Amino acid sequence: MHFTLLSPQQQTELERALAQQHGRVLALELAGEAVIVKRQEGRNRPLAYSLLNLLARSLRQPLLCAVPAPGGAAGQAIEARRLQTLHAAGVLVPELLAAQPGYLVMRNVGKTSIDHLLAHQPADQRKVWLAGLNAILATHRCGQALSQAFARNIIFHAGQVHFIDFEDDPLSVLSLAEAQSRDWLFYLHSTSYLLRAGPAEQAQLLARYLRQDDPTVQQLVTRSANTLAWLRHLPKQRKPWGRDVISLQGAAATLHAYRCLDAPGPLAP
Structure with missing residues (x-):
């Protein structure tokens, strides 16, 4: 899934920021709009899933079993799809503004958890x-x-x-x-x-x-x-x-x- 709702000016500012900043999650302003840029995450280790599943089985709690999170391009595609599905259903999630190879851009909804x-x-x-x-x-x-x-x-x-x-x-x-x-x-x-x-x-x-x-x-x-x-x-x-x-x-x-x-x-x- 590749698309963008960013203006040419925003895209130019984004590319400049990506070249200068190397964190995985960036809070930026693009042409006055607050956004979050999320780079792809590395693939998760299957061992982590095995340990969590072992704990879930020992507690007799299948609900706690690990949900596969593949990371990389596959993980980014899952997040993009889920954000769009949830947003369309009326769930309050960040609006997805762009999905490009290597990163997602979302509207910033605040930083306090x-x-x-x-x-x-x-x-x-x-x-x-x-x-x-x-x-x-x-x-x-x-x-x-x-x-x-x-x-x-x-x-x-x-x-x-x-x-x-x-x-x-x-x-x-x-x-x-x-x-x-x-x-x-x-x-x-x-x-x-x-x-x-x-x-x-x-x-x-x-x-x-x-x-x-x-x-x-x-x-x-x-x-x-x-x-x-x-x-x-x-x-x-x-x-x-x-x-x-x-x-x-x-x-x-x-x-x-x-x-x-x-x-x-x-x-x-």
Whole structure:
């Protein structure tokens, strides 16, 4: 897929910037328009997939199995196609402005991710976290799934949520309901440990949105909660265990509280 919506002036400025800057992701202004340029990523190692799949099988969680991300030209083509599909469906993603050999150009939708805001603006945690939950639900109502629904890939800017990073396609190995369930799990994994709200409160808030999703998605998340709940007994201290351990502990604690809820809460405001 090769195309461009850039003007000749923008293309000239882009080529100059690419020759002078060698980072993989560049934030540029082209004729006054803020854009993100994303160069191709190298091919991922199959060993990484094998390790993740081994972990998923040991936890009896097929939803957590690695989605192939080929990198290179194939990975760029996947991202270009997914951006266009999601944008056409009404999901808030960066508009694709150009796809050329070696790079993509997207409209810049902001630079502040939800995980950054949760960590550094505690007074706004509830608003930001709920915005992410609402955006995931809205994506699913569009008949779409995200795959990499980690908080680092969710931009919150000017009151709007945008999703980024689409170098894989979960529907290549999962059903739509499985991919959508995975979105909820990944969002919890990347946010629960950062929140001041405890697991019970998180579970109540989660229920307001998740219980508006497709019943099959709800069932898959509950099944995952039943399998992963024991991980709530992992250590809660980041030192010396590291973020991976406390992320799992936080998500598992919220999932355990969620599966214990008796009835849906009221719709979120």
